[in-house]
Amino acid sequence: MMIGMRRLTVLGMMSLMIFVHAGAQASEAAREYLEGIQLYNQGHYEKAATLFETVAEKGVINGKLYYNAGNAWFKEGNIGRAMLWYERALNIMPHDPDLRYNHDYVTGLLKDKSEDKTSPVFKVLFFWKEMLNKNIIRWLALGFFLIFWVRVVIGMLNSGRSMKLIDWLFLSLALVFTFTSFNDFYNARFNEHAIVLVESVSVRSGLTEESTELFVLHSGTRVGVDDELRGYVKIRFSDDKIGWIKREDIEII
């Protein structure tokens, strides 16, 4: 009985320590975040950006934090890192008007013109992908499936009535949003993108500095990442341009 009591006390203390540690980490992140805002407002943009990045490195995933990091890097004059953090923020809050404005503004300052190859037909057919953010699409999928299953259960309890048109409608909506969500998960996992961080970089035909320079990209340009080998990354730009670039010249979004 006494041993049991002691075990409970040790477990309780450990839980308390974990809780206190987590709380201290959270308050540390909050302090750094507030300090970053203060430094930004005082015009110390690089220090502010570094603090925002430090908070993000602690595992905080938040669109506003990423947006602030983008702002600070832009004010510091680093368009590459600004675009990197704006792109990361767009993955979380793609419809935030401030973010979209700033992202468009910085995009207008980039040297490389990227061509949007998304078919207009695709945009019309899958209009909800443009209108809704990824989390909303996931919750819609779950919501429609929940409604569908609730109706199925009611049907079971109600003398096994057959499915009606409205049930098929809910099922169809649930399937559409579920497939869209899985497509988003797939793209996030297998269609990686990166941002060029250096002022100007040669994209070459091979994995050496002596390889033929195929084209040149500039800071802030968004590229697709196809492969990584011996310190080089195979990138894709505007669908039709492919080449190899040093790993340290880009950062994955």
Place this chain on the structure above:
Amino acid sequence: MLGFLLIPASAFAVSVKARVDKTQMTPDDILTLTVSISDADAEVDTSGIKDFRILSHSTGSSFQWINGKSSHEYTHNYSLSPLKKGHLIIPALTLDDKGSSYHTEPITILVQDSPVSDKDSRDIFVQARVNDDLPYVGQQIVYVFSLYYGIQITNPSLQVPDFKDFMVKETDKDTNVTKLIGGREYNVIERRIVLVPLKDGTVEIPPSVLTCDKVVKQGTQRRDPMDSFFGNSFFGRSRLERKVLRTNPIPIRINPLPANPHDVEFSGLVGQMTLSAAMENHDIKVGDSTTLTLTLDGIGNIMDVEEPKINVPDGLKMYRDNPQEDVTIGRKGYAGKKIFRLALVAIKDGTFTIPPITVNYFDVEKGQYQILVTPAFELDVAPSDQSGERQVAPLINEEGTQDKDRPLRIKKKVEYTGHDILPLKESLDGVENRPGMSLAMFILLLILPALGAGGLKAILLYTGRGKSQASLMVRRAEKALKSAGKSGTPEDEFLSALYRAFISMVLSRGGMVGETLTTAEVRNILTKANLKQEDIHEAEDLLNRIESIRFSGGALNDATRKELMDKTRQTIRRIR
């Protein structure tokens, strides 16, 4: 060398041209000469070809309908074998059509033993040029990159230089034309880039680099007519050969703009311009407006020009409309016009003179500053119809004209006057961790309701409530029918079982449970279940018959019993 000659205007616009597939060859090669004749079908006189032997001759024709006009093209193809080495000549070939003679241009072919060393460069080559290599600062010049190819290529990718000493604007579309060079036909793709020098001095535009894949046919050359079909890449008998082509660097000397010798301030315009001006009305009343329109037209940086200075006399008020730009980027760079519309509103009566408006620009052709001047405009303002001086609050719409029915006021499209990013998001929730839903959580939440529904179904099945009322009734009908079919069943039990089987099956169609039904209820249920009318009649008859025997107490012989049993089975099968 021009490989064809267009004959001057005739009623049918006949044209003749000759082209060859190569201009250098070995004595063993075969040369293909093609003579194309538009809108005339005449024999080609080939007697002048002395340096080659004509191996074969074929003809073809095509018909085109373009913009409502039809045209025929007749082609004569000759396979020629050289008779000697050296610079051989295909002379001007003559055609006679309806009394007129037409000629092609002569073509020179080099025949030598060794294969041509720079074959690739003749098959495909690139060029770059500028339309002016001595521009002034601010003068637009056009950089033209040209890709010439006489063979099949694929995957072209162009890397143009950085143009770091220029402001750069690419034209919207590449042009694609066909050109005859030395008698050989090339496809030519041209990209034009407008460059505006930003500072004086000598600069060099680095080479443009084009990478592409050249389609090389595999195997030996066959002269089989099917070769061109089966030898193509579709059937896998071709390979791709990577080519990297560079243009020559282009040196450019950029001249500074000379000092402005005039009193009129330089407008910043560099190019070739004209200025025109017009006034809508020369006679108005106090309170009314007239529109003064200034139009700058020409080639150059028109879009950058500010509104010229206009001295408006006292008694008139000037309101500006947004300038209208109609500037496009074409083969010579930026060209078009910029229109300034000014609404002049009379606030006093009298005669007013708007003095000439001047624009000082730098003319790149003449290499000097030029002053453009408009005429002076007279404006007679009569007193207003209304007594007293009216408070003028003019309204000018987008077109610069006055809306008579409403008080006058200017409306302008709101535009950004400054550019910067929006500020930080300072709320504390920016530090909250919001990772979004993970794939595992999403799948879990998707599965949970389905598992719940499945579990409920299992419980219902286990407790016996899972079966629907309809299926329960069907089972009861089957059981009753089986019971009735047993031999030796007493008469009242037999009838009771038949009744129960029939009623249960009818109830199953209605998704209900119960023990008894009237004839009207049976009709109602089966009608809703969309049974045929004849089947419903039969069901009603059967029910009446069973009830009648049941309640009348009449005896049942074996035949009647069997017939009733069969009838019930048959009816139940139809109802089911």
